[in-house]
Amino acid sequence: MHTAPPFRLAGTRSSNAPPDVCCAPTASQLRSLRRRARLSELDSHLHCSIIGTCLSTNELRKLVPKFTSLDRHEATDLEIHHAAVELAIEGGDGAKALQKALDVRYAGALRKFESSKDADTLLALWKDALKSGDIPSAYWAVMTHPQATLSIRQAAFGDLHMLSHLVGAANRADIRRLVALEEENAALKDKVERQQRRLHEMSIERDAAQRQSTELSLKAARQASAPADELEAEVIVLREALRARDERLAIHTSRREVAEQRAVIEQQNGEALSKRLDDAIAMLNAFHAECQALEKTLEDTLDASGAKSTLASLQGKRVVYVGGRPGSNAALRQLVESAGGDFVVHDGGIEDRKGMFAAALPRADIVVFPVDCIDHDSMNLLKRVCDRHQVDYHPVRTASVASFIELMLRLEAASPVSGRTPPASRFCLRHG
CATH class of the missing domain: 1.10.287 (Helix Hairpins)
Structure with a gap:
């Protein structure tokens, strides 16, 4: 059993089915089909891929601090990227500056793609650019082209997503x-x-x-x-x-x-590979910590002497879990409830309304969300609601059971030192 991603994949809709309300063009957009789409008009799920693919970190470091409180020298690459995505989602002067930077940098590609007068020609130009390796300029030109339909944008997004897997390999x-x-x-x-x-x-x-x-x-x-x-x-x-x-x-x-x-x-190649090795080692350490957490939980479960459970600290507490997958969420519910806690799941806005955050979070003792199964908009709304009601929230690396248990062990290890639950981390493992 699995859930659909926040951005619907190409080919999943029947030919007679109506378009999604969130992705269908408005009446004003139908009257202005002859012009290119602006960055702020695009679906919010596309902003992360556009910013990360079409603009370099050096360009973002020069532009983003003009519209945010980030320091261009002290902020990390992830913080700069996260701020740029938020500017694109919010619109305003920041989104206009990003739009201008993209248009100036890829003016040649925009002129080349202007020759496309229908969706088939536009898709053919994108495939040619994909074969030649000229991805950033073609991606920006396709996403903002007047003839770009939802299916074309989904196809380009899917091609770029698969390229990221090839880069990881x-x-x-x-x-x-x-x-x-x-x-x-x-x-x-x-x-x-x-x-x-x-x-x-x-x-x-x-x-x-x-x-x-x-x-x-x-x-x-x-x-x-x-x-x-x-x-x-x-x-x-x-x-x-x-x-x-x-x-x-x-x-x-x-x-x-x-x-x-x-x-x-x-x-230079050795330095670049050394940095990649450091990232791989950091990821390996995260996997190691999660494996140790799983092993300890399994030992406590099989221990017949009545030793203290790994999740005993959750007894009588209400845990709100935003996002995740149905299979792992069911296992997490069983773990928390077996420890005497209350486990509430919110899918982040896929089927449950995002407005239910305000009703579910004020009674929560702790809020947990996996960064690989939540979109930018839901994450920002979740942070604002938690800050408003003074509820601790913690991001975990994935929606797996191991990541959740590792977080619980880390919070339990920190609680005897401070005498209370440690404050929620303001650092997002995915968006900064």
């Missing part, structure tokens, strides 16, 4: 190459150092040869009685030797420059 191969690249980088550095020492020695030999040639020329000039042919032959030999040394020096100099350039490139 490539990262694992890059990590394996990191060790080999580092060893090759060290070998290249040693080779460059040896070549530099050799070039220095050759320069000294060249200077000595030049001095020797000069001395021999002066000696030949003083020896007026010596045969002219012998002196000329000696000079020719010395010049040939000098020219051969110059040629060798030029060859080694060229090789040294090529080796230095390659060493710089390999060093």
